[in-house]
Amino acid sequence: MQMIDNIPVWGSPVDEGALRQIKNCARDADHVALMADHHLGYAVPIGGVVAYTDSISPSGVGYDIACGNKAILTNADPSEVKGNIKRIMDEVWHFVSFGVGRKNEDERVDHALFDDPAWSLKAVAPLKEMARQQLGTVGSGNHYVDIFTDEQDRVWVGVHFGSRGLGHKTATFFLNAAGAKDGMDVDPCVLRADSEMGIDYLECMRLGGLYAYAGRDWVCSRVARILGANILEEVHNHHNFAWRETHGGRDLWVVRKGATPAFPGQKGFVGGTMGEQSVILEGVESELGRQSLYSTVHGAGRVMGRMEAKGKVNKQGVFTREPKVTQTMMDEWVHGAGVELRGAGVDESPHCYKRLPEVLAEHGGTIRILHTLTPVGVAMAGKNEFDPYKD
DSSP states (O other), rough: EETTTTTTEEESSOOOHHHHHHHHHHHHEEEEEEEEEEESSSSSOEEEOOOOOOOOOOHHHOOOTTOEEEEEEEEEEEEEETTTTHHHHHHHHHSSBBBOOSOGGGOOOOOGGGOOGGGSSTTGGGHHHHHHHTTTBBTTTTOOEEEEEEEEEEEEEEEEEEOOHHHHHHHHHHHHHOOOOOOSSOOOOOOESSSSHHHHHHHHHHHHHHHHHHHHHHHHHHHHHHHTTOOOEEEEEEEEEEEEEEEEEEEEEEEEEEEEEEOTTTTEEEOOOOSSSSSEEEOOOOOOHHTTTSSSESSBBBBSHHHHHHHHEEEEEOOOOOOOOOSSHHHHHHHHHHHHEEEEEEGGGGGGOOOOHHHHTTTTTTTTEEEEEEEHHHHHHHHTOOTOOOO
């Protein structure tokens, strides 16, 4: 970790765009920090932690309210899973919906959260039926369903996605209502937490959190059923959310955007790329942990933009900007790792990301690795899947 203008920054090299954004956030915040997987975001950088005494930031929580990770340990037989991984991934691809639409109308998901009184609020009332239809869908972009084995050859399932269209449209409503500027290098939208708009936002964010948890719960349970397995342990965290927390004797609204809560003893699931290992970790007590407000990374962190990776094509199908990653490059990496892949475009290839062990090493002393998860099957939305809520 290094201090840059009194801001704790993890990761090297430092992304100058993300640093510029977190410096801008610091003007109105009580404390800020930048995690090692940081990169440019909308107004607030991905990997940014921003804390306020009496305010909340819809820009900081972001468009994918309550995006997060869940991992489950199962009692599935590892030899059977590995031996039948092609069939298993075909079933995951068939029964779990990626992108906007639901493939299996017969498995429409319902949940008690739809009785929550927050649905009466103006921002979310028109979104209830859409939310019902999308509950349990994974989306696209960097969202996934993975099957792993750990260092003890036990089978885990891991997922990464958030509140889908509900979160995106909720964030859009409040950003528009507050008159927030659109773009990357703009001031973050900050609301008084005790204002009418701030109170409504916090209620809608809470609802988005319940929704995201319910969706991840359903997908993990559905994959466990495909495996014919029971769930033995769960690790579940948001990483786009805000919590009221006490740090250094002060009560703060801690906004984490692409940052995993990592209080001492708190477990988290942090995913690598489709062709590399992921981890189950926990926070440990340390001075550096206090500097991060007990936060850590949520993934490996991008080093290449989507358009940069896949190139740009004109209406005639001719590249006007050559891709930096080809299908062959991605296939060679994934096949070399022994991963059975469904879906995914080259903009999610491992070439587009940092290496997770190097990123985690930057947070040494603040976290402890409990389990290392090696992927055997990965499912993501197809490369041509249209999804306006992808990340």
